[in-house]
Amino acid sequence: MESNRYDKGIDVLQRMVSEETLNATVKKMEKFSPDMAKLIVEFPYGSLYSRPGLDLKQRSLLTIGAMIASGAAAQLDFHIQGALNAGLTPNEIVEAVMHCVSYAGFPKTLDAMFVVMKVFDERGITYEEA
The missing domain is CATH 1.20.1290.10 (AhpD-like)
Incomplete structure (x- = not known):
């Protein structure tokens, strides 16, 4: 399930921000703390932004x-x-x-x-x- 949430989160982020912005945040964080990078993709974008309703x-x-x-x-x-x-x-x-x-x-x-x-x-x- 976690992989699915990460993939959903990346999909949402790619629709919302440029590749440059994505790299400046997620990829930069991955180099410092892979766990934090995973959290900032999975939770808000993979779990919340990807929900139906809004x-x-x-x-x-x-x-x-x-x-x-x-x-x-x-x-x-x-x-x-x-x-x-x-x-x-x-x-x-x-x-x-x-x-x-x-x-x-x-x-x-x-x-x-x-x-x-x-x-x-x-x-x-x-x-x-x-």
């Missing part, structure tokens, strides 16, 4: 909100990349981040918005408020 866009929105609320801005760029690749629009991402300000507070939300700005800049995405 699509990758919905799961990406939930992940962004949870990461902002928990103050996990260091991992947010990976998930913003994945959200864009899952089909979320730049406006949807910005709105999701803005929505968190009432629940997570200004400091965490501003940190997140700066991550969004960085990812958009790296990808050449021009954001214009609707």
Whole structure:
């Protein structure tokens, strides 16, 4: 079963992030801690993201909100990349981040918005408020 969860997780990740991003996270972690690399693929992506009931866009929105609320801005760029690749629009991402300000507070939300700005800049995405 574990191998199946790992394969499912890799499949989900390959749909959400570039090969370069995948290598910069999973492959890099494999060199340091193969067990941790296996966990970060199997659990969130092989067990949760691959479940029926929500699509990758919905799961990406939930992940962004949870990461902002928990103050996990260091991992947010990976998930913003994945959200864009899952089909979320730049406006949807910005709105999701803005929505968190009432629940997570200004400091965490501003940190997140700066991550969004960085990812958009790296990808050449021009954001214009609707």
